[in-house]
Amino acid sequence: MSITYLEAIREAQARALAEDPRVFIYGQDVGAFGGAFKATKNLAKTFPGRVIDAPVSEDAMVGLGVGAAIEGMRPIIEMQFADFSTAGFNQIVNQAATLYWRTNVPCPITIRLPCGGTSGSGPFHSQSMETIYAHYPGLVVLTPATVEDAYSMLLEAVAIDDPVIFCEHKLLYYHLKAEKLPTEALPVGKARISREGRDMTIVAYSAMVHEALAAAEELAGEGFQVEVVDLRSVKPLDTDTVMASVARTGRLLCVGESWPWGGVTAEVIARVVSEGFGLLDAPPRRLNAKDTPVPYHPSLWAAHRPTARSIAGAARNLLRM
Amino acid sequence: MSITYLEAIREAQARALAEDPRVFIYGQDVGAFGGAFKATKNLAKTFPGRVIDAPVSEDAMVGLGVGAAIEGMRPIIEMQFADFSTAGFNQIVNQAATLYWRTNVPCPITIRLPCGGTSGSGPFHSQSMETIYAHYPGLVVLTPATVEDAYSMLLEAVAIDDPVIFCEHKLLYYHLKAEKLPTEALPVGKARISREGRDMTIVAYSAMVHEALAAAEELAGEGFQVEVVDLRSVKPLDTDTVMASVARTGRLLCVGESWPWGGVTAEVIARVVSEGFGLLDAPPRRLNAKDTPVPYHPSLWAAHRPTARSIAGAARNLLRM
Amino acid sequence: MFQAVLNPGALGKASPFCDSYLKAYRLALLSRILDEKFASLYRAGKIHGGVFMGRGQEVLSVSLGMALRPGDVFAPLIRDAAGRLAFGEPLLDAVRTYLGSPQGPMRARDGNVHRGRPLEGLFPMISHLGAMISVVNGALLARRLKGVSGTVGATCIGEGGTSTGSFHEAVNQAAVEKLPLVLVVANNQYAYSTPNSRQFACRSLLDRAHGYGVEGCAVDGTDLEACLKGVGEAVENARAGRGPQLVVARLLRLCGHGEHDDAGYVDAKLKQSPLGRDCLKVAEELMQSRNWAGPEALAAWRSEAVQKIEQAVAQVQREPGPDPFKEVWSALSCRALSEGVEES
Amino acid sequence: MFQAVLNPGALGKASPFCDSYLKAYRLALLSRILDEKFASLYRAGKIHGGVFMGRGQEVLSVSLGMALRPGDVFAPLIRDAAGRLAFGEPLLDAVRTYLGSPQGPMRARDGNVHRGRPLEGLFPMISHLGAMISVVNGALLARRLKGVSGTVGATCIGEGGTSTGSFHEAVNQAAVEKLPLVLVVANNQYAYSTPNSRQFACRSLLDRAHGYGVEGCAVDGTDLEACLKGVGEAVENARAGRGPQLVVARLLRLCGHGEHDDAGYVDAKLKQSPLGRDCLKVAEELMQSRNWAGPEALAAWRSEAVQKIEQAVAQVQREPGPDPFKEVWSALSCRALSEGVEES
Ligand SMILES: Cc1ncc(C[n+]2csc(CCOP(=O)(O)OP(=O)(O)O)c2C)c(N)n1
Ligand SMILES: Cc1ncc(C[n+]2csc(CCOP(=O)(O)OP(=O)(O)O)c2C)c(N)n1
Numbered sequence A, B: 001m002s003i004t005y006l007e008a009i010r011e012a013q014a015r016a017l018a019e020d021p022r023v024f025i026y027g028q029d030v031g032a033f034g035g036a037f038k039a040t041k042n043l044a045k046t047f048p049g050r051v052i053d054a055p056v057s058e059d060a061m062v063g064l065g066v067g068a069a070i071e072g073m074r075p076i077i078e079m080q081f082a083d084f085s086t087a088g089f090n091q092i093v094n095q096a097a098t099l100y101w102r103t104n105v106p107c108p109i110t111i112r113l114p115c116g117g118t119s120g121s122g123p124f125h126s127q128s129m130e131t132i133y134a135h136y137p138g139l140v141v142l143t144p145a146t147v148e149d150a151y152s153m154l155l156e157a158v159a160i161d162d163p164v165i166f167c168e169h170k171l172l173y174y175h176l177k178a179e180k181l182p183t184e185a186l187p188v189g190k191a192r193i194s195r196e197g198r199d200m201t202i203v204a205y206s207a208m209v210h211e212a213l214a215a216a217e218e219l220a221g222e223g224f225q226v227e228v229v230d231l232r233s234v235k236p237l238d239t240d241t242v243m244a245s246v247a248r249t250g251r252l253l254c255v256g257e258s259w260p261w262g263g264v265t266a267e268v269i270a271r272v273v274s275e276g277f278g279l280l281d282a283p284p285r286r287l288n289a290k291d292t293p294v295p296y297h298p299s300l301w302a303a304h305r306p307t308a309r310s311i312a313g314a315a316r317n318l319l320r321m
Numbered sequence C, D: 001m002f003q004a005v006l007n008p009g010a011l012g013k014a015s016p017f018c019d020s021y022l023k024a025y026r027l028a029l030l031s032r033i034l035d036e037k038f039a040s041l042y043r044a045g046k047i048h049g050g051v052f053m054g055r056g057q058e059v060l061s062v063s064l065g066m067a068l069r070p071g072d073v074f075a076p077l078i079r080d081a082a083g084r085l086a087f088g089e090p091l092l093d094a095v096r097t098y099l100g101s102p103q104g105p106m107r108a109r110d111g112n113v114h115r116g117r118p119l120e121g122l123f124p125m126i127s128h129l130g131a132m133i134s135v136v137n138g139a140l141l142a143r144r145l146k147g148v149s150g151t152v153g154a155t156c157i158g159e160g161g162t163s164t165g166s167f168h169e170a171v172n173q174a175a176v177e178k179l180p181l182v183l184v185v186a187n188n189q190y191a192y193s194t195p196n197s198r199q200f201a202c203r204s205l206l207d208r209a210h211g212y213g214v215e216g217c218a219v220d221g222t223d224l225e226a227c228l229k230g231v232g233e234a235v236e237n238a239r240a241g242r243g244p245q246l247v248v249a250r251l252l253r254l255c256g257h258g259e260h261d262d263a264g265y266v267d268a269k270l271k272q273s274p275l276g277r278d279c280l281k282v283a284e285e286l287m288q289s290r291n292w293a294g295p296e297a298l299a300a301w302r303s304e305a306v307q308k309i310e311q312a313v314a315q316v317q318r319e320p321g322p323d324p325f326k327e328v329w330s331a332l333s334c335r336a337l338s339e340g341v342e343e344s
């Protein structure tokens, strides 16, 4: 048996629906059709009345989720693409994210965002929005990079009593495969050392973990042992694991697919240098997408985002310092 | 004569309207009423038909501004509070911010956001949104801290061919005064040394500049010479001026009123350490608002945001390192 | 749930309708005096932030609160002190929230009209207009999923709020799901300073009902009898499974947008028109004309209300303010996931 | 502005109406064949991202394009290849955008239906449904401020898009400003897979017009004559200063949402109903019954269209792709304000 990242997301939802009567799914085309990416395929049939098609109304979709959460339900809201969550932005950051703080009533809503660039998708079907949501208090922002994490973190997201922004990477949907679903998992909030190494640390998350691993592999051929940390969750952000890694390697490169200004990479670097200044033997570096919308054409797109090649290049520069 | 920060904003708009027939103002209650904060007082009378009341429709307000900009106009869109710009978020980040990049047609729209906390305003009338907008490519994000800058930067915002997010701080509206309007100004994109000092650098912007200056004054009494850099513009961010200051002082404290995760302070620190690692004699530090919504009660609010006292405290710790 | 705010013994006059009319009037009066108390505390500098009054809208608001039952959901807006009291919100909740007492339901974190008790069906508004409607929808859908029936969800909005995208999405959503939603639009002629002519172009906002496929009714918002009837029927219809109900009330805001606003822009013609009648005066005249209540009763009710409010204010003013050092600075209920962002 | 896409000599038959009918048909046919070409390039793996066809909606779309004049503003949506061609969009713009040629108006930065030339009045859509309407409003308001009169602005949306808050805010905005906006709603029964029953609850979306205070008309979107008349009148009304015009067309999407979608969910009954007629076939039958065009003319027009398209595709396929090293990686027109964020 082999299971894809997308199937893991579907299986996690199936299990959540099966085990917890409070769970329901709401989103455009999630019902009989099974969702734009088929992340809810067959679920409407298996769980009648609990996988519900929404009108093209992101604001009302999120608002409805909050109201249902107040009533003790555990809604999963699917955005058709992360990019369209801008239309539900206000309800996410001002309604869902503030409810518990204002009222002491938890808001267990999971918002699934199909994120990230894929070839030919262009500026409005490629965005990574983890930075935007992580900036706001009151939200948990998860960015699974593996099939196993997609499964276990989505289950955990539904179980968490707070609003979770679940950033699934579309590029991983079909191609990333695992042998089977995990039976145990790191808890949300813990980063993972995806590859050990003692010469430098690359911190990455979501699809960039795989680019970083490929870069590490390439550099291994040149005699460098590069450690790769998969953040898994960008808020909370597991500073301890990152710092421990940097303490071993003395060098930090931080990679993110979203835009350069104020993203995950800035946050990681700011934390490491203010709390672990003495650990670094060289300046920390970062690599992000370019500061333009995500281009449509495959060759522009490939140049816009960090890749194994550009990561390896940046890592080489840093290793030489 | 003496002129407030708010009056400077009104005067800048009056001058823009007077000098450029392409300028018009659109926003809720901006017409005969003169705006919730009176930033457009008397302008509707002086410039008939060019200061236009909008329905409670932030999305459509911004969309209208973009369409008018395509037609060669220079709209100023007033949000009643920065917090409500979440309802126009999609048009700002996906329509206005991408237009030039997609089509080569500039989008000279200025969006005025009354930002920042004031006592008793609570979670939905106190937000600082510069971090959110600065993350997106295609936007210029200005954060004037002085009466003179409020005036000259708003005039420049209207003249700039790109979308400008103009973050005015409500706390400065009535209390901050200057003798007269400036006749010349630093260009947008340049930071200013607001106070010179050789022991450490505090980087701040908007209302926090004044807290930082007060802290510097307090520390001067203790024999420390603290340099205060006013960023003025958070995107673009004048890394050169910050680095030059840090090169002189060796110590960096970065202060922002918005939430801690991924804000201006993270970006400044990430830049300084990756480009000027060797300049620092101590770890860079930052001080932000707490990671909760902005509280209503004055004494909670005062503890939520950085103040002269907490800045001085953080600075003292850093000076001792 | 909540405790009753009126002394029940004082009621029980002529007919059941008379009973509810008097009860509604007294709650509306209580809310008027409460608002005025907040306004005077505001002028005395004892309230931080804004004060928003329901003046001129009390009988509309109270009619909605009266029609709801325990177990229903209610998301009031800024001018709904009367509806809140009728729904059962404790007077102390209002006073504690305005005065920033940590013993209030918002624990000094949010203020003035931004208060509620979600678990008791009273949803606290966020400021963004239009944003509460879909939240009520969600509660109603949840009940349907849980198999709970017979409850309704109600919320209020001004005519200005009908211009938001949130309003539209939520009304359409309720219509598609045929939820028992009652949406009361108070067309008080102004959104802050903006007159209706700059807010919408249809003849009546009621014309929107048809476009959403929901039932609608218009009421004279200055007339308590009309409000009790119109709003009451809407709530009954929703409860009976007839889907969302839109109530559009005509009236005039008889105060500024907030207490900082002198409302100098309000058209004198409107003030003199039937819209500009004071809904409490109208009710008083009716009660007197029908011999339901004479001047003594009115005076007694007023002084009873004043006393209740003064007592609550006095009590809350003795309560200590919040302590920032004891405040839990986290927005997450899962403490383990809260970021302990180190600050120097 | 744009160059004409049809050979004008071929027109000029019986009456002016016949002339426009034939012209419209030929443009609709051209767009159909163009869409089919893109679909086949997609199946051959020559197009990145999606392909979105207007199949079944061509005569509605073309009627709008035909009614517009140079100087008007047009913001087409995903199924408007026909309207674009009628408005004057060069065939090459479509081909270059789909194939990602840097010589196209979007310079390979955006693709497929996300194309336009703002300065020539053809506004390129962003993907977010509903977002273009207020942009057209802005252009129209700007013209009013500049003293330009006599032009209109038109845009299209599907019935799914009417559920967005953006749609509502913008229609209301246009109504308040009484702008010369023509908004064509193609109710093609599905929003991706979602049927109307899950999208709205009113009888007809036309019922919304009244609620906004704008004029509205319904048209049979499968009938070119009805579309030319209905849409043409709406454009005339807007031009005459009668304010926003809402046109609601009934039809059926005769294809998948995109070429990746087999549309297996479409109700067979709808396909067999009059809504499911192929609007081009309907037009062909009418032209033949009225002796406006026989089988030879139809065949000739088709092969002329095929040839034009093959030629354009062949030309664009020879054009080099974009060079990421020459690309200006800045989203600002003021280069001095662009961040040169250093990356290692
Ligand atoms: C989305 C949004 N935009 C702007 C505001 C600022 N605002 C607060 S009240 C108000 C006017 C509301 O008018 P209306 O809905 O008619 O209610 P009323 O005050 O008349 O009761 C505005 C514009 C807001 N609260 N929310
Ligand atoms: C705000 C927003 N949410 C979701 C989407 C994803 N989406 C793209 S097309 C579509 C369906 C549109 O249906 P409709 O408006 O009826 O147009 P049609 O495709 O039928 O022509 C959806 C939901 C989007 N583009 N924008």
Ligand SMILES: [Mg+2]
Pocket (backbone or CB within 6 Å): C158, C159, C160, C186, C187, C188, C189, C190, C191, C192
């Ligand atoms: Mg109003």
Ligand SMILES: [Mg+2]
Pocket (backbone or CB within 6 Å): D158, D159, D160, D186, D187, D188, D189, D190, D191, D192
């Ligand atoms: Mg459709």
